[in-house]
Amino acid sequence: MEQQFNHLLFSITLICLLAIQKPAGTSAQGPATAVPSSGPINITQILEKAGQFTTFMRLLKSTQEANQIDTMLGSSSSNQGLTIFAPTDNAFNSLPSGTLNSLSDQQKIQLVQFHILPTLISTTQFQTVSNPLRTQVGNADNGQFQLNVSTSGSQVNLTTGVVTTTISNTILSGKQLAVYQVDKVLLPLAMFGAPPSPAPAPDGAPNTPSSLPKSAGGSSTDTSSAAASQVAYGSSLLAAALIAL
8 A cells, every 4th residue: 555655656746847847848949039130220320329420410300311311221122322421520510600500401401412422332442433423412523513532542532622531430331331430521512612713804904994084975185175165265255244344
């Protein structure tokens, strides 16, 4: 009897042990945690994380260009990527006071688009890229929105015809987007170029107009002679009147 009881107790204990171990084994073999995929690219978050780009971020938002960038990068049909030149806050602070406020809404859009290339360009590709660079503003053939690049070793220089600056840092270099820091705002010639100087006077032409105006019927000498004749005639009439008295 005691032997049967011990056997029964052993069987119950074994069953309990198996029941306890089974859930643990199932949990260990459960599905692994999925690696979170990289979410959609957000240009303002990238610049905010990098710091010192508050003014450029504000322009991107107010002109709706930030949404345009995120939409283009999120589109499966867009495979050329984008390149963005991001001016620092110090770059904007170095502009003359009131520069941004003096721009119309359309000009602000053009200024932001002038800092965006519709293709992805890595740092090494700047050495072989053709000038002028095509920006989001559009055609640069008229020279008004031209952005040219030159390299010297690893240094990349950008010039607009108004300012020249250097890429000072790579903020992001990915498969779809490259963001480069520039320490000057890229000012397009169409918006910030100096007004054309007046054409020089032809050779032999007087520099200043004559200070002696001409009368409608002849020269100033003729006018003086006529005035003298009138005075003499008046004097004769006065003398005749005195004699008559």
